[in-house]
Amino acid sequence: MFRMIKATTRRGSLVLGFLGVLALLLAGCGSNGSGANQLDPAQKFIWPVIGASSINDLVLDPANVADFYSATVTNAIFSGLVTVDRDLNVIPDSATWEISPDGRQYTFHLKPDLHFSDGTPLGSQDFAYSIDRALDPNICVAVNGPTCVGAPLAGVYLGDIKGAAERAAGTLPSVIGTGILTPDAQTLIIKLDKPVAYFLEALTYPTSFPVEKALVDKYGNDYQDHTDWTMHLTEGGSSGPFEIKSYGDGKTLTLVPNSYWHGPKLTLKEVDRPFVLDPVDAYNNYRHGQYDYTDVPSQEYQSARDQEDFHEVGLLQTNYIGINQLAKPFDNLNVRQAFALAVNKQLIADHVLNGAVLPTNHIVPEGMPGFDDALTAPSSNTRIVTGDTDKAQTLIKSYFASCKCDGQLEFKFYYPSGNTDRLHTAQALKNMWETVLSGDWGKVTVDLTEVSFHDLATTYFSNTVGNHKGAMAMWMIGW
Secondary structure (H helix, E strand, O other): OEEEEEEEEEOOOEEOOOOOOHHHHOOEEEOOOOOOOOEOOOOEEEOOEEOOOOHHHOOOOOOOOOOHHHHHHHHHHOOOOEEEOOOOOEEEOOEEEEEOOOOOEEEEEEOOOOEOOOOOEOOHHHHHHHHHHHOOOOOOOOOOOOOOOOOOOHHHHHOOEOOHHHHHHOOOOOOEOOOEEEEEOOEEEEEEOOOOOOHHHHOOOHHHOOOOHHHHHHHOOOOOOOOOHHHHHHHOOOOOOEEEEEOHHHOEEEEEEOOOOOOOOOOOOEEEEEEEOOHHHHHHHHHOOOOOEEEOOHHHHHHHOOOOOEEEEEEEEEEEEEEOOOOOOOOOHHHHHHHHHOOOHHHHHHHHOOOOEEEOOOOOOOOOOOOOOOOOOOOOOOOOOOOOHHHHHHHHHHHHOOOOOOOEEEEEEEEEOOOHHHHHHHHHHHHHHHHHHOEOOEEEEEEEEEEOHHHHHHHHHHHHOOOOOOOOOEEEEEO
């Protein structure tokens, strides 16, 4: 629905050294805004985690990471076999690789002297254990009591490994020995069921990152009570450029350089990540000198653009409306298309979000592998982002003519709390749907329902998969 622009403010100048999120983490903070390379001797960087109210809102287990806020931390404290450069090309991280002629076998050669942050050697067996663990159907964030709901997240990224489907279904005890082999401590072999052109890209996602078995065995996986192993990463377990120094009573996460990291020596000495739910609060705190870097909320976007500390880049993120096609009335194609065409995305982008986003008809952002410029849409003009009121009304009339619903269409529309932009967007969508799709043919009523991002991404999504009790009909979120 909306392709995002990354509008940020930062104090001083930076010596950039990495891609994306880590570009800030692996940087030296300058002491002036002139662009000079003079470094602040303290080298302490304060960067809020926006969208999370405490450490309990983050998922630090690589097997379960599914949100941006958590990924900004896990990508700093864990390293995978491969990563991407700033042009999204896959490059070595902890290993180089060879691919068999038939594309079904990947052989990774680990860098020498890899260690976790407590000094424990990190070898091929650790990668094998971690990938196999990520496919375990019982290793997920429990959302409805002590058991997990749905298949493991890793199945999406690692499901092409030989035996992965059976492992995720609980019918195979392990993929080690079938889909994953470790002929020696420096060599990892991954076998696939079939050639997969994007398999290396899939390995850049955290589900394949190594975790320290001893730490997992010691503290377990009780994510609900927040006593699990990820709450003890101060003792070790990190494989990335940073490690956790302190959880700060759940209010501020403190990162320091991992002395055992295999990459270049870091300039930063400390990164503090205070938790701030609303981007408006984070921006105001930044303006008062509390942070070194923060996102710019849309309501401040136009005025912030004139500031010396303003920076803007395209962001490969899309905010979108999700629809449960098994839930009435959205099991009807005409209804789904009517709701899509009733939305004037350009109006929301310009007047609700103040030009801070780009309206789009694509789920994959332009500039990202997989973008399909030839994507079709229900409107006669597939490029239009201002909606099609006439066709939307024609489609919704056909539904009301045969729905046996007494001229009423009511549903709950879920959106994440703690974000003013999403609230204003939800209100605008409600107004468009109720105005465009209601008439003498019937009435559309949208009940805006605010829930926490964590609950939306876990409990509500789990209920929606398979249309279980409590399933959502429509929601707003981003990827």
